[in-house]
Amino acid sequence: MKKPRTMKLSLPLEEYMNPGHLACQGCGATLAMRYVLKALGQKTVLCIPACCWSVIDGPFPYSCLDVPIFHCAFETAAASASGVKAGLEMVGDKETTVVAWAGDGGTFDIGLQALSGTAERNDNIIYVCYDNEAYMNTGIQRSSATPYGAWTTTTPVKHFKDQPKKDIISIMVAHRIPYIATASVAYPEDLYRKMKKAKEIKGTRFFHIFAPCPSGWKSRPEDTIKLARLAVQTCYFPLYEVEWGEKYTLNIKLKEKKPVVEYLRLQGRFSHLTEKEINLIQAEVDRKWERLLRLCGQAEERPAQQK
Amino acid sequence: MKKVIMGNHALSYGAMLSRVQVISAYPITPQTQVVELLSEMCASKVLDAQFIKVESEHSAMAALIGASLAGARTFTATSAQGLALMHELLHWASGARLPIVMGNINRAMAPGWSIWSDQNDSLSQRDTGWMQFYCANNQEVLDSVIQAYKLAERFFIPAMIILDAFSLSHTYEVVDIPDQALVDAYLPPFKPAFRLTPDEPHAFGGLTSPDHYFELRYKLQKAMEKVPEAVEETGREYEKLFGRYLGAVEAHCLDDAEIILVTSGTAGSTARVAVDQLREKGLAVGNLRIRLFRPFPFDLVRRLLGRAKKVAVVDRNISYGHHGIFYQEIKSALYGFSSIPIFGFIAGLGGRDITPETFAEIIDYTLNHDVPEAEIVWIGVKK
Numbered sequence: 001m002k003k004p005r006t007m008k009l010s011l012p013l014e015e016y017m018n019p020g021h022l023a024c025q026g027c028g029a030t031l032a033m034r035y036v037l038k039a040l041g042q043k044t045v046l047c048i049p050a051c052c053w054s055v056i057d058g059p060f061p062y063s064c065l066d067v068p069i070f071h072c073a074f075e076t077a078a079a080s081a082s083g084v085k086a087g088l089e090m091v092g093d094k095e096t097t098v099v100a101w102a103g104d105g106g107t108f109d110i111g112l113q114a115l116s117g118t119a120e121r122n123d124n125i126i127y128v129c130y131d132n133e134a135y136m137n138t139g140i141q142r143s144s145a146t147p148y149g150a151w152t153t154t155t156p157v158k159h160f161k162d163q164p165k166k167d168i169i170s171i172m173v174a175h176r177i178p179y180i181a182t183a184s185v186a187y188p189e190d191l192y193r194k195m196k197k198a199k200e201i202k203g204t205r206f207f208h209i210f211a212p213c214p215s216g217w218k219s220r221p222e223d224t225i226k227l228a229r230l231a232v233q234t235c236y237f238p239l240y241e242v243e244w245g246e247k248y249t250l251n252i253k254l255k256e257k258k259p260v261v262e263y264l265r266l267q268g269r270f271s272h273l274t275e276k277e278i279n280l281i282q283a284e285v286d287r288k289w290e291r292l293l294r295l296c297g298q299a300e301e302r303p304a305q306q307k
Numbered sequence: 308m309k310k311v312i313m314g315n316h317a318l319s320y321g322a323m324l325s326r327v328q329v330i331s332a333y334p335i336t337p338q339t340q341v342v343e344l345l346s347e348m349c350a351s352k353v354l355d356a357q358f359i360k361v362e363s364e365h366s367a368m369a370a371l372i373g374a375s376l377a378g379a380r381t382f383t384a385t386s387a388q389g390l391a392l393m394h395e396l397l398h399w400a401s402g403a404r405l406p407i408v409m410g411n412i413n414r415a416m417a418p419g420w421s422i423w424s425d426q427n428d429s430l431s432q433r434d435t436g437w438m439q440f441y442c443a444n445n446q447e448v449l450d451s452v453i454q455a456y457k458l459a460e461r462f463f464i465p466a467m468i469i470l471d472a473f474s475l476s477h478t479y480e481v482v483d484i485p486d487q488a489l490v491d492a493y494l495p496p497f498k499p500a501f502r503l504t505p506d507e508p509h510a511f512g513g514l515t516s517p518d519h520y521f522e523l524r525y526k527l528q529k530a531m532e533k534v535p536e537a538v539e540e541t542g543r544e545y546e547k548l549f550g551r552y553l554g555a556v557e558a559h560c561l562d563d564a565e566i567i568l569v570t571s572g573t574a575g576s577t578a579r580v581a582v583d584q585l586r587e588k589g590l591a592v593g594n595l596r597i598r599l600f601r602p603f604p605f606d607l608v609r610r611l612l613g614r615a616k617k618v619a620v621v622d623r624n625i626s627y628g629h630h631g632i633f634y635q636e637i638k639s640a641l642y643g644f645s646s647i648p649i650f651g652f653i654a655g656l657g658g659r660d661i662t663p664e665t666f667a668e669i670i671d672y673t674l675n676h677d678v679p680e681a682e683i684v685w686i687g688v689k690k
Binding site: 042043044045047053055057058059060061062063065066067068069070071072073075076078079080081082083084085086087088089091093096113114116117120121123210 | 328329330331356357359360361363365366367369370371372373374375376377378379381395396399502503504505507508509510511512513514516519679
């Protein structure tokens, strides 16, 4: 008889997230949590401000996670995490990983000041922003993470968002913290590897996780992974890491760069865009991609120069 | 050990002796010396604490909420605009039942910019679920910090220790700094039954339906109601060890007083001097200084004011469109218990001096009127 083959797992079997959560179908943020906890394990504390995840976890007295959660005020994820870390250390727990887990509104907008404070002090926490590109928990209002061209309930089609998405990574790079990474729910092994790496680094670590939102993006729940993958393949959301604000490394290299229209056309929030506007978006994606490649290239040359 | 220290440093020593573990603060005049001395204490390891030097008062309180939830004893200090910026998180701290202790230096709210004393900053936080102690001297400031932890950690209610800008914060007085061993005997380490730890994972503060929220607030109020009696209890326990008693109120010459002043903060100690001067002139006056403002010591106030013929409440604050806030509170406490006339005076806003003469004027007005002529009797307004 033929020897049975075994399944090769690229992620650990252990789950710290249970069924019964309250997320919408196809929620990217939910997958992000599941993968992040696989990397961080049981000795983790989460600080979650107002965001989808303050609901997804489940109402009092329930929780769908096997790690403790501090539901904190909207603009305080980073400061709360700094405080929790200090508190745990002072009561003798120096091991636990403290994570601030916030949405894009809580990170790019209302929580930016506290985040900057934590990063400037280089407090020993991991900050994760799961980015669904609008205030989804309150019903799809624009945030400064909403991309150019998108419809939201506060940027109606006749007056869609005509400002670009805030460049949060550059803001964090300017703080020169030890570790910054972008990640995507379509590339769980990459996310897992980087989170494992981050766990061993001391200081402020920042993750920007791309998390599609079918309810807010007007996309099909079954397209969540496809959309997240297309965002990477079109260079709309490249996956890379930055160490100490200097060393850029591209994590997912592309054989072929797909046109951004393939990504946009799967989402109702972009359905009003004309060819002209789509060309503008493509040009902006190209410009940023070229810049990123230059930054990654510089990083490779630098050690040689230093000798 | 007796030392000549400023009111702000009395807060720092109080925190040090209470062995606080996490401090988080942002500088604001006239609070800065509190955190400067604490920074020195942390740096020189006199105090084994982490000091998180945050970028705002909002983050200061947010960080303490996190640290307290993790099981650490926490301290901060602020004033005026800083306290107002914290407002959201003051509700959070009490709603989460975290025994955080904070010093607040009473400073008038801008605009125009003022760094001088009045009580509108702390009284604007009246309904946030914090205990509030108004202090009259530096010894009381230090003792109140230690006692506040005792009470806060017993009832799981945060506490605010309040002192006047400059007339206390920057005024040097002789203060007895107690032995650490004695303080340790009075105040054991903070060991909450529930805390944020992976060893026992709980979700704190999640979405709470109408089925549960109401009872959580009911429990906070029920705990608050036990505090006034406990203040007397812990005060007596403190007296046994340290030889000084502090209760919810300080009564001065009340036994035979026909007119009783109701005061708070440093105005309360000035009032005591004024009462002594007026007594020399043969006037039967007394002073009731309110130390514990939240929760309000109803029983004591009713018992002590009930024998007077008139009550004159002096407010260094105002609820615009209503009255001075202590005046409201005293009327509310006496309603249905006493029908004596209660006069409401407002004086000293924005740090204008309150002197023994101010009280002489207030007593003079009260003596010469059966009832107040106006909702508010203003003292010292330039017209």
